[in-house]
Amino acid sequence: MNTATMSITTDASAAETIWKQIEVSESYLVCSMYEEAASLASSILKHFQDDSSGVATQDMLESTAMVLVQSLNQLGRAPEIVNQLTSYFTTVKTIPVQVLLTGVCFQIAEGSISGTREFLEEFLNGWNLGDGQYVAVIAEANTECYSEYNRHLILGIDEYLEVVEVYAMTLLATVLKDVDLAISWVENASLPEENRQGLRRRLNSMQSSKSTKFSQVSSPTSDSEAYFVNEQNMSEGSHKGQHSDNRKYTSKIVPRLAERIEPCFWCFRAINLKFGNKKFVISSGKIMLGCLVLSIYYVYRRKQATIKRMVRRQITAVKRALVDLWELAFSYEVNPLAAVQPIADAANQGR
Structure with missing residues (x-):
């Protein structure tokens, strides 16, 4: 057996071993053993990071990283997801898209957006659109030759637009409420023109809705509208404040509502x-x-x-x-001899 054959056999055996470990980590996740799943997934990703043989495939990376992301979320460690992913991949662009989107959505859902914007911007920047796909060139180090080489990454348009949707519409426009920044980014981003126009229309709609709401707040037309606007502002502020602010808000709003409701029940x-x-x-x-x-x-x-x-x-x-x-009951004629007639007939026949 020559050296090439031995190398192929060794790589196949190593890949099979890795897939078995990945299946074990997935089993831990399904069985709600999140600590074990996260630990094993981290070990596998660390092995991929240190191994220069190139055994790890994109499917292996995606499966292992997805186990890690879901385990961290179940353990209540969603704010760590972005940092964890960054530590196990050479650049943000090499993180599988579905893993990246899942981790970012988990963090946003938990209200932890620290570093999320920079994380998404680093992923989205540097891609060039051409021939129905996005292409990016990154420099990676070759540990064996102590040199660098350029690595070409390819990403589908649909996958790129999924990340754009989360960044522009969800994070900037909805969570951070910075519609102007989202519009500016969409105008300058490398996007298919049809998709750019669609995003721009949606963002303009959000901006006009926000402007209408602001004009109603700044110039209420009646005392009742001013009251409800004031209560709406207080309600929005209460979500950002602490529990004591909520109690303070409740102590203010309850007497006002009582004053308005009381005249309606004068008859009681x-x-x-x-x-x-x-x-x-x-x-x-x-x-x-x-x-x-x-x-x-x-x-x-x-x-x-x-x-x-x-x-x-x-x-x-x-x-x-x-x-x-x-x-x-009384119209039915009853024959009193009906009961003895059979006996009489039997006697006559005997004679």
């Missing part, structure tokens, strides 16, 4: 009656009971004729049924 207050030197207090419960009795009496008076007609109809039906039953 207690009534004070005074006859000479005697004073009577009728509680709200008695008022409600009296109103209920009056309502029942009113309905009864209005429907009295109908109720009587229904009762009369039922009585007539029952009476007719009893009469029919009585006639049926």
Whole structure:
């Protein structure tokens, strides 16, 4: 067996061993053993980073990194995802797109956006659009020859646009609420013109909606609108404040709502009656009971004729049924000798 054959056999054996380890890490993840899954996935990625034999494929990298990302999220360590991915890959551009999107979305969902913007910008910058795909050139070190070489990366347009969607629409425009910056980035980015126009229309719509909302806040047309705008601003501020601010907001808003609601229920207050030197207090419960009795009496008076007609109809039906039953019982002719006739006939036949 020559050297080339031995090398192929060794690489195949190493790849098979790595895939078994990846399957074990996935089994840990499925069994909710997140610590073990994260630890094993980290070890595999570290091995890929130190190994210069080139055994690791894109599928291996994506599967292992996805296990790590999901495990960190389940462990409540989502803010670490971006840093962890950066440490295991030579550049951000070499991170598989689905892994990158999953990790960024986990961080945004947890409200941890520190470093996320720079992370996405580093990935998106430096790609050139041509021939239906994106191409980027990065410099990587060759540890064996102590030199650098240029590595060409290829990315599909759809994959690139998925990252653009998360960066421009989700992070900049929605989370950071900087629509102007998102529009500026879309204008200057290397995007297919059709997709650029679509993103621009959506961002302009968000900007016009934001401007309309701002104009309503700055110039309310009535006291009621000013009240609701003020409450909306307080509500938005309460999400950013601490728990004490929420309690302070509640202590302010509850009395105001009570003042507005109270006049609507004046009829349920207690009534004070005074006859000479005697004073009577009728509680709200008695008022409600009296109103209920009056309502029942009113309905009864209005429907009295109908109720009587229904009762009369039922009585007539029952009476007719009893009469029919009585006639049926006593109209049937009973022959008192019917019971002994068979005996007599039997006697005559015996003779």
